[in-house]
Amino acid sequence: MPVSWTILIVLALSGLGYLATRSRAVRLAGGDIRKLHSRPSYYGWNAALLIGVPALFVTAIWRFLWPATSPALISAVALILAAAGLAFALTRTAPDFRARNAVETTVKALLMLCSSIAILTTAGIVLSMLFETGHFFQQYSWTEFFFGTTWSPRFGGGSDLGILPLLWGTLYISVIALAVSVPIGLFAAIYMSEYASGRMRSIAKPMIEVLAGIPTIVYGLFALITVGPMLRDWFAQPLGLGSSGSSVMTAGLVMGIMLIPFVSSLSDDIINAVPQSLRDGALGLGSTRSETIRKVVLPAALPGIVGAILLAASRAIGETMIVVMGAGAAAQMGLNPFEAMTTITVKIVSQLTGDTDFAAPETLVAFALGLTLFTITLGLNIVALYVVRKYREQYE
Structure with missing residues (x-):
């Protein structure tokens, strides 16, 4: 299965998980959303994040680090993680579950990850240049490089x-x-x-x-x-x-x-x-x-x-x-x-x-x-x- 199909399936499962857990939370509250700790949408977003984030993250990292890996294996692992996230979200759904806190914590972690990408990218660029520059100066004199006029x-x-x-x-x-x-x-x-x-x-x-x-x-x-x-x-x-x-x-x-x-x-x-x-x-x-x-x-x-x-x-x-x-x-x-x-x-x-x-x-x-x-x-x-x-x- 192509990885693009896997991503589409994971996104579809996230949407289904959102609807399923939101409906389950309202049903467990007897139709009275005032008995819920959080608004119904937070229960749905909790499921969508649990389904989509781990599966998509593992897929991206796997494809980046080991591009020669079989797409079928990556798809299988991603779908297993998505299914596990859906099952875990459904079992956690209850009127007293603090869904809003869980969603905000997850979103905060994602924002921190995104903000650290620039720092990690800069560090990677500098380290790669440092290592290759070190190899260069092992073969060529640094004095001739910095003070040479030709x-x-x-x-x-x-x-x-x-x-x-x-x-x-x-x-x-x-x-x-x-x-x-x-x-x-x-x-x-x-x-x-x-x-x-x-x-x-x-x-x-x-x-x-x-x-x-x-x-x-x-x-x-x-x-x-x-x-x-x-x-x-x-x-x-x-x-x-x-x-x-x-x-x-x-x-x-x-x-x-x-x-x-x-x-x-x-x-x-x-x-x-x-x-x-x-x-x-x-x-x-x-x-x-x-x-x-x-x-x-x-x-x-x-x-x-x-x-x-x-x-x-x-x-x-x-x-x-x-x-x-x-x-x-x-x-x-x-x-x-x-x-x-x-x-x-x-x-x-x-x-x-x-x-x-x-x-x-x-x-x-x-x-x-x-x-x-x-x-x-x-x-x-x-x-x-x-x-x-x-x-x-x-x-x-």
């Missing part, structure tokens, strides 16, 4: 896997992207929240947020076909700084455009959340609107704005497609923004593309690169948390 992987031996060129390209492109997105996004948020009329805001904000829904591959094509040649013809070649359309500036500008809605939309919501009483107090003391925004509204909203900028920075550091099509794949260090460079994420993809040997350092280096990105993002979170706590205390 990136030249060669499957078969003799690779130079210095991270500094990749790290430089990642930070260079991200800084340009933030230099574009943060001022534009923040000024747009200030205008929409403090100056724009309700009608203008209802039009402008959705139009800005449309940028967030455009696939990154479309931004990459825009960088490759439009922005790159324009920067080359208008700036790079006339100034003698380069002749390629793929450059750090191309990727940074297009990525900055992509990040504008991340900054503007979140900052707008945060600025609107500042109490109106703070604005009224500043205006009542004689401040102009611009002074109120600069000295009252923005400082009060600063913790949230820092969070929005952090989100944009994390998005910039992890971007791949725009860099591939806009900045090229040259792992080099330089200050010329019109030269081609690359980032850590691009090289992670390239090292794991095609037929790879996961015992070779040329492949395992992708996990070391991923762990480095994770550490950088963690550092950004720590800095943002410090800023949030420092400035939040002034307004509590």
Whole structure:
């Protein structure tokens, strides 16, 4: 029996169990639901949870851990658990049974399980990267990885896997992207929240947020076909700084455009959340609107704005497609923004593309690169948390 059929049967049994136990509870109370400890629906939900949760949980875990197991065996175990849950629910059904307490306890346990999934997933990601990074450093010197200035992987031996060129390209492109997105996004948020009329805001904000829904591959094509040649013809070649359309500036500008809605939309919501009483107090003391925004509204909203900028920075550091099509794949260090460079994420993809040997350092280096990105993002979170706590205390 296919597992999908098993799931449907278990759900059907849960529905039947709900109806059967609910009717049984009312019947045992002689038709007077006032004699029941809980409302009749709680008796039904108790049965539905006892039938469905164990069977579906065992099915999911079994399929995940042992996918080669016979579907018939999984179906048999799931149906046995469902039948046992139905029998147990029917025997527990009685007027004095605390069905509401049992249901709320079960639902609370399910909510705790769901909330722990994110934590367990993060722990699993970190542990997998740590283990594979450990295998990499057993085969390759950590000093050459962190302080090497040459990136030249060669499957078969003799690779130079210095991270500094990749790290430089990642930070260079991200800084340009933030230099574009943060001022534009923040000024747009200030205008929409403090100056724009309700009608203008209802039009402008959705139009800005449309940028967030455009696939990154479309931004990459825009960088490759439009922005790159324009920067080359208008700036790079006339100034003698380069002749390629793929450059750090191309990727940074297009990525900055992509990040504008991340900054503007979140900052707008945060600025609107500042109490109106703070604005009224500043205006009542004689401040102009611009002074109120600069000295009252923005400082009060600063913790949230820092969070929005952090989100944009994390998005910039992890971007791949725009860099591939806009900045090229040259792992080099330089200050010329019109030269081609690359980032850590691009090289992670390239090292794991095609037929790879996961015992070779040329492949395992992708996990070391991923762990480095994770550490950088963690550092950004720590800095943002410090800023949030420092400035939040002034307004509590």
